[in-house]
Amino acid sequence: MIPDLWYTKSPLDRVSQRRRDDIWLHGLRKAEQTRIVPVWRSRSLVHVEDERALLPTLAEAGDLLDEGRFPSLLGVVDGVAYFAVDLSHIEDPYAHPYIGEQGAFEDLRSVGPNLARTEGAILAHARGLMHWHAKHGFCGVCGSPTEITHAGHQRTCTNTSCGAQHFPRTDPAVIMLVVKDDMCLLGRTHNFRPRMYSTLAGFVEPGESLEEAVAREVFEEVGVRVGDVRYLGSQPWPFPSSLMLGFHAVAETMELTLDPEEIEDARWLTRAEVENIEDLGMQMPRADSIAYRLIRTWLDG
Numbered sequence: 423m424i425p426d427l428w429y430t431k432s433p434l435d436r437v438s439q440r441r442r443d444d445i446w447l448h449g450l451r452k453a454e455q456t457r458i459v460p461v462w463r464s465r466s467l468v469h470v471e472d473e474r475a476l477l478p479t480l481a482e483a484g485d486l487l488d489e490g491r492f493p494s495l496l497g498v499v500d501g502v503a504y505f506a507v508d509l510s511h512i513e514d515p516y517a518h519p520y521i522g523e524q525g526a527f528e529d530l531r532s533v534g535p536n537l538a539r540t541e542g543a544i545l546a547h548a549r550g551l552m553h554w555h556a557k558h559g560f561c562g563v564c565g566s567p568t569e570i571t572h573a574g575h576q577r578t579c580t581n582t583s584c585g586a587q588h589f590p591r592t593d594p595a596v597i598m599l600v601v602k603d604d605m606c607l608l609g610r611t612h613n614f615r616p617r618m619y620s621t622l623a624g625f626v627e628p629g630e631s632l633e634e635a636v637a638r639e640v641f642e643e644v645g646v647r648v649g650d651v652r653y654l655g656s657q658p659w660p661f662p663s664s665l666m667l668g669f670h671a672v673a674e675t676m677e678l679t680l681d682p683e684e685i686e687d688a689r690w691l692t693r694a695e696v697e698n699i700e701d702l703g704m705q706m707p708r709a710d711s712i713a714y715r716l717i718r719t720w721l722d723g
Contacts, residue, residue: 423654423655424654424655424668424712424715424716424719425655426539427655427656427657427712427715428534428535428539428542428657428710428711429534429542429543429546429657429658429659429660429710430539430543430657430658431539431540431543432497432540432543432544432547433499433540433543433544434496434497434498434499434504434543434544434547435497435498435499436496436497437495437497437498438575440573441495441572441573441575442572442573447495447573450495450498450503450505451480451487451493451505452480453480453503454479454480454481454484455479455480455481455501455502456479456480456487456502456503456504456505457477457478457479457480457502457503457504457505458477458478458479458480458483458484458486458487458490458504458505458506458507459475459477459496459504459505459506459507459544459545459547459548460478460486460490460506460507460508460509460515460521460527461506461507461508461509461510461548461549461552462508462509462510462512462515462527463510463527464510464529464549464552464553464662465527465528465529465530466527466528466529466530466533466545466548466549467521467525467526467527468525468526468527468528468533468537469524469525469526470524470525470526473533473536473537474537474538474541475537475538475541475542475544475545476521476524476525477504477541477544478520482520483518483520483521485518486507486509486518486520487505487507489507489509489512490507490508490509491507491508491509491510491511491555492506492507492508492551492552492555492556492570492574493505493506493507493570493574494506494507494548494551494552494555494570494573494574494575495573495574495575496544496547496548496551497547504544505574506547506548506551506552506574507552508552508555508556510556515527530542530545530546530549530660530661531661531708531710534546534710535708535709535710542710546658546660547658547660549660549661550590550592550658550660550662550663551574551575551590553660553662553663554590554591554663555570555574555577558577558588559577561579561580561581561584561586561588562586562588563579563584563586564579564581564583564584564586566579566580566581566584567579567580568580568588571587575589575590576588576589577589591663592658592663592664592665593625593663593664593665594625594626594632594664594665594667595623595624595625595626595659595664595665595666595667596623596624596625596626596632596635596636596639596666596667596669597621597622597623597666597667597668597669597712597713597716598621598622598623598636598639598640598648598651598668598669598670598671598716599621599669599670599671599713599716599717599720600621600622600640600644600646600648600671600672600673601670601671601672601673601720602672602673602676602690604692604693605690605691605692605693606690606691606693606696606717606720607622607644607646607673607678607688607689607690607691608620608621608688608689608691608696608704608717609621609622609643609644609680609685609686609687609688609689610685610686610687610688611684611685611686612686614686615705617703617704617705618704618705618706618707619687619689619699619704619705619706619707620706620707620711620713621707621713621716621717622639622640622643622644623639623666623713624638624639624642624643625664626667632653632667632669633651633669636648636651636669636671637651637671640671642681642684643680643681643684643685643688644678644679644680644681644685644688645675645677645678645679645680646673646674646675646676646677646678647673647674647675648671648672648673648674649671649672649673649674650671650672651669651670651671651672652669652670652671653667653668653669654668654669654670654716654719655668655712655715656668656712657711657712659711659712666712668712668715668716669716670716670719670720676690678690693720693721696717696721697721
């Protein structure tokens with residue numbers, strides 16, 4: 423198993439059993455120590471000078487909770503509540519005195535590895551939940567507007583003849599390092615940053631087990647058959663809304679037949695070549711990704 427993956431180990435108690443307690447929630451929304459987790463156009467608020475999340479209290483910037491869209495209770499830790507809000511409708515969030523003086527909205531994938539693990543997990547939670555709210559303003563059953571309920575963890579259709587309940591969704595995706603003896607298979611897609619090579623990955627289809635998804639995706643993308651598939655860990659990946667399920671898969675064949683629409687290049691590399699991958703003009707995936715940890719786990723034996 424892979425311990426301590428980025429964006430996991432959140433310190434928050436999600437208090438799901440209290441999300442319908444309107445009196446309790448109202449009290450949290452008035453408590454000065456309550457903290458706000460702002461998201462602006464999929465970017466997270468961090469301090470401009472320190473490598474830390476910027477999470478203002480209501481005493482510092484309470485108007486953000488009132489002005490923000492989709493206020494949602496992420497959870498509570500040590501008696502302090504954390505509410506996510508979306509500020510994307512505000513053209514210039516830096517006009518707010520607190521944000522303009524101390525903050526910068528950054529892509530979480532860029533700043534995540536520099537944050538404390540607990541902060542990264544909170545920001546990832548907020549980013550994923552705000553993305554879901556932004557995409558589900560209307561009922562998928564009847565098309566009527568939906569409204570936030572259950573402290574931001576449900577949207578309910580406002581059409582009384584429908585009343586459908588909608589809950590946050592996460593898309594399961596398998597991600598796998600294919601190995602054979604002392605070699606592993608790394609590839610790159612067309613949208614990777616220059617020189618980066620990573621593990622293969624793909625979404626799980628309806629009626630498919632995780633192991634079947636691993637085997638199908640590997641064969642579709644590079645033409646390799648795999649046998650033994652071993653689960654190693656999972657990582658929330660709210661870019662925008664995935665849960666990455668990590669595996670090592672042992673190859674039964676090694677000849678590569680690439681799907682040109684999916685894979686730009688793929689190569690079998692030895693352990694020594696991966697350890698010195700930059701000598702080949704290649705780069706590893708981001709340090710905060712499960713792909714990196716799958717490769718690192720294999721390298722470490």
